[in-house]
Amino acid sequence: MTATPYTIAVLGGTGSEGSGLVLRWARAGHRVIIGSRSPDKAAKICAELNALAGVESIGFMDNRSAARAAQIVILTVPFGAQRATVEEVRDALVGKILVDATVPLVPPKVSRVQLPPGGSAVAAIQELLGDSVRVVSAFQNVSAHHLKDLTHDIDCDVLVCGNDAAARETVIGLARDIRLRGYHAGTIANSAAVEALTSVLIAINVRYKVPGAGIRITGVPEVAS
Numbered sequence: 001m002t003a004t005p006y007t008i009a010v011l012g013g014t015g016s017e018g019s020g021l022v023l024r025w026a027r028a029g030h031r032v033i034i035g036s037r038s039p040d041k042a043a044k045i046c047a048e049l050n051a052l053a054g055v056e057s058i059g060f061m062d063n064r065s066a067a068r069a070a071q072i073v074i075l076t077v078p079f080g081a082q083r084a085t086v087e088e089v090r091d092a093l094v095g096k097i098l099v100d101a102t103v104p105l106v107p108p109k110v111s112r113v114q115l116p117p118g119g120s121a122v123a124a125i126q127e128l129l130g131d132s133v134r135v136v137s138a139f140q141n142v143s144a145h146h147l148k149d150l151t152h153d154i155d156c157d158v159l160v161c162g163n164d165a166a167a168r169e170t171v172i173g174l175a176r177d178i179r180l181r182g183y184h185a186g187t188i189a190n191s192a193a194v195e196a197l198t199s200v201l202i203a204i205n206v207r208y209k210v211p212g213a214g215i216r217i218t219g220v221p222e223v224a225s
Helices: 016-027 039-053 063-069 079-092 121-132 165-177 188-208
Strands: 007-011 031-035 058-061 072-075 097-100 134-137 158-162 182-184
Touching: 007 016, 007 063, 016 031, 016 039, 016 058, 016 165, 031 039, 031 063, 039 058, 058 063, 063 079, 072 079, 079 121, 097 121, 097 165, 121 134, 121 188, 134 165, 134 188, 158 165, 158 188, 165 182
Parallel strands: 007 031, 007 072, 031 058, 072 097, 097 134, 158 182
Antiparallel strands: 134 158
16 A cells, blocks of 8 residues: 555546556555546446445546646546647646656557657646646556556556656656556656657567567666665
8 A cells, every 4th residue: 555645636547548547546545536528438437447446536527627636647648639638727737746648659650659849748748837837757658458457567667757856756656556666767858768668669569469568677776766
């Protein structure tokens, strides 16, 4: 169980990645709110996840209400919805940590790196929001495939980028809560490399016919953060 329980809003929490993170954080002892524009779908997912986690700590709200109610906001929407979702909840993010897991995938060639004109999808959101929101880039390289299987340990480390070291440390703690190792990976500008790495992992999945290739950081002591 987590040492520091938070109220976490996951915008895009009905999707495969978002719902898997919701499940694992709820199981770890956090209160989690699914942010969604579809209340019927959110209610169904909520019931399923509470049953899987054996808790009643997962709820749902519209995106703005979820962001307002949360201490930490997680963004797990597709790249095409990233900016519009952030603009929708912008005033509710002030003073908070926004963890953006966006990957700029451009179908159908999702196994090819296609970074946006500014170089990074997440860095663009930090620029949009300014210093009033501590944006952290994380969880892009964690495959959704095994997240909902609570008996399966996720074989992947988490690279955490952000301009605020304390915010990065908080997100590393969230990763630890769901039995993932998180690492400080530099400023938000470095998110470009993390975002690009997702397409590389997709290409590996396709070539080797596996569902969830991941990354491991070596040479760093286990106790380091």
